[in-house]
Amino acid sequence: MANVQLQQEKAFRNHFKNPKHFGIPKFKRKKDKQSYTTNNQEGTIKVDFENGLLYLPKIKDGIRTVFHRRFEGNIKSAMVVKTKAGDYYVSILVDVENPSNNKKEPKYSVCGIDLGLESFAVITNDEKTYKVEYPKYLIKSEKKLKRMQRQLSRKVKGSKNWEEAKIKLAREHNYIKNAREDFLHKLSKSIIDENQVVVVESLNVKGLSQSILAKHILDSSWSKFLQFLKYKAEWYGRTVIEADMMFPSSKMCSQCGYVNKELQLKDRLWKCPVCGAIHDRDVNASINLRNYGVGLGRPEFTPVETEPLPLVPKPVASSVVEAGSSHFYKWG
Numbered sequence: 388m389a390n391v392q393l394q395q396e397k398a399f400r401n402h403f404k405n406p407k408h409f410g411i412p413k414f415k416r417k418k419d420k421q422s423y424t425t426n427n428q429e430g431t432i433k434v435d436f437e438n439g440l441l442y443l444p445k446i447k448d449g450i451r452t453v454f455h456r457r458f459e460g461n462i463k464s465a466m467v468v469k470t471k472a473g474d475y476y477v478s479i480l481v482d483v484e485n486p487s488n489n490k491k492e493p494k495y496s497v498c499g500i501d502l503g504l505e506s507f508a509v510i511t512n513d514e515k516t517y518k519v520e521y522p523k524y525l526i527k528s529e530k531k532l533k534r535m536q537r538q539l540s541r542k543v544k545g546s547k548n549w550e551e552a553k554i555k556l557a558r559e560h561n562y563i564k565n566a567r568e569d570f571l572h573k574l575s576k577s578i579i580d581e582n583q584v585v586v587v588e589s590l591n592v593k594g595l596s597q598s599i600l601a602k603h604i605l606d607s608s609w610s611k612f613l614q615f616l617k618y619k620a621e622w623y624g625r626t627v628i629e630a631d632m633m634f635p636s637s638k639m640c641s642q643c644g645y646v647n648k649e650l651q652l653k654d655r656l657w658k659c660p661v662c663g664a665i666h667d668r669d670v671n672a673s674i675n676l677r678n679y680g681v682g683l684g685r686p687e688f689t690p691v692e693t694e695p696l697p698l699v700p701k702p703v704a705s706s707v708v709e710a711g712s713s714h715f716y717k718w719g
Contacts, residue, residue, distance in 0.1 A: 389426075390423070390424040390425070390426070390464075391423070394424075395412060398412040399412060418471070419471060420468065420469065420470055420471055421468070421469040422466060422467060422468040422469070423466070423467055424464055424465070424466045424467075425443065425444050425464065425465055425467070426463070426464045427461075427462045427463055427464060427465070428444075431443070431444040432444065432462050432464075432465050432479070433449075433462075434454075434462070434479070435449060436454060436457050439451060439452055439453070439454065440452060441477065443465065443467070443477075452477075458479075458481055459481075459483070460481040460482055460483040460484070461481065461482045462479055462480070462481055462482075463480045463481065463482050464479075464480045465477050465478070465479045465480070466478045466480075470557070470561060471553075471554075471557035471560075471561075472554055472557040472558040472561050473554055473557075474561075490623050490624065491580045491623075493580070493581060493582055493583040493625070494512075494581045494582075495512040495513040495514065495581055495582045495583070496513055496582070496583050496584060497512070497513065497582065497583070497584045497585075497586065497677055497680040497681050498510055498511060498512040498513075498578065498581070498582040498584070498585055498586070498677055498680075499511045499586045499587075499672075499673045499674060499675065499676030499677030499678070499679065499680060500578070500585065500586065500587045500588075500673060500676065501588065501636065501637075501669050501670075501672035501673040501676060502587070502588070502590065502607070502609050502612070503669045504603050504604070504607065505655075505669070506518040506519060506520055506521070506669060507519050507520060507521030507574075507607060508574070509669040509670055509672070509673040510578070510673060511670070511673040511674045511676070511677045512581070512582060512677070516670055516673060516674065518669075518670075519574060521570070521607060522566070522570060523603075523606060524563045524566045524567050524570075524606070525563055525567075525602070525606040526602075526603070526606060528559065528563055531559065532556070532559060532560075535552070535555060535556045535559060536556065538552050539552040539553055539556055567606075567608055568608075568611070571608060571611055571612045571615055572615060574612070575612060575615040575616045575619055576619060578616065579616065579619045579620055579623050579625050580623070582625065583625055583626065584625070584626045584627075584628065584680050585616060585620065585625065585626070585627045585628070585680075586627075586628045586629075586630060586676045586677060586679055586680035587613060587616070587627065587628070587629055587630070587676070588629070588630050588632075588634070588636055588672070588676060589629045589630060589631065589632040590609055590610075590613075591632070613627075628679075628680055630676055630679050634675075634679060635675075636671075636672040636673075636675045636676050636679070637650065637668050637669075637671065637672040637675075638650045639671075639675050640659040640661065640662065640664060640666065640671070641664075641666070641671050641674040641675050641678065642659060642662045642664040643659060643661050643662040643664070645659055645660070645661040645662070647659070647660075650668075654668065655667070655668050655669075656668065
């Protein structure tokens with residue numbers, strides 16, 4: 388109850404401080420996502436990795452559990468979550484004496500990242516430029532989601548068939564969410580491992596999400612990707628720089644520094660009238676963002692000093708495990 392009271396106080400405090408951003412707290416609906424946090428008092432929370440059991444307060448017998456990974460340290464608390472699909476997860480907070488992450492020596496000093504819709508990201512580092520394609524999980528699942536939603540609408544609300552159709556739909560949404568976050572985690576970890584300084588553009592995602600491209604922008608989850616980059620950078624001793632929102636990353640020629648004020652969003656390729664260089668809009672932006680990061684450490688720097696790099700495809704890094712992240716377990 389102590390945790391519930393603290394969360395309630397925080398919710399009301401946020402609401403009164405910024406009512407436009409934080410709505411008034413509401414009771415959780417029984418059939419929506421449910422969660423609660425319990426503290427480890429006198430060893431009431433235990434984990435048996437050998438037998439695959441999890442012990443929680445007021446539960447005498449252990450719960451058969453699928454563990455994400457092993458950990459060491461003193462257990463402080465556990466948050467139990469029941470999703471709309473009916474799956475249960477628990478996230479365990481552990482106090483470790485010497486928290487450490489598997490830091491790697493960066494290969495490159497600075498990289499620039501331009502986020503887009505045709506390619507999820509165009510990345511320029513000290514050696515090359517490459518594009519990372521986005522799987523578009525939501526867009527590819529649209530037909531299946533529409534079919535499942537039609538099936539749900541035809542069922543009698545509250546009936547057993549309606550409940551089963553609702554759970555199937557929730558599981559499909561849960562799969563899309565997990566697949567998207569898995570992609571974002573792997574990509575952000577790969578970028579942080581390889582680069583000491585990461586330069587990204589400042590994005591007005593809220594404003595962009597109100598445009599005609601809202602569905603594609605929200606499916607890409609740019610804000611979450613930047614959030615992952617920032618906290619991973621803090622863990623691994625890297626630096627993330629957000630370029631000023633007025634910085635003309637797409638409009639400025641990376642060869643001579645000329646700013647093409649007539650460039651429109653539909654113009655994917657453009658030719659610089661000064662030096663004659665032909666630019667891919669996204670590639671040019673990523674090069675300029677990298678130059679922006681290099682220039683912060685060198686006041687005399689001008690864009691002419693860095694020549695454009697060849698476009699080389701590169702696969703996304705394989706799955707990684709990070710020390711210090713939350714431990715998620717599922718049982719069922």
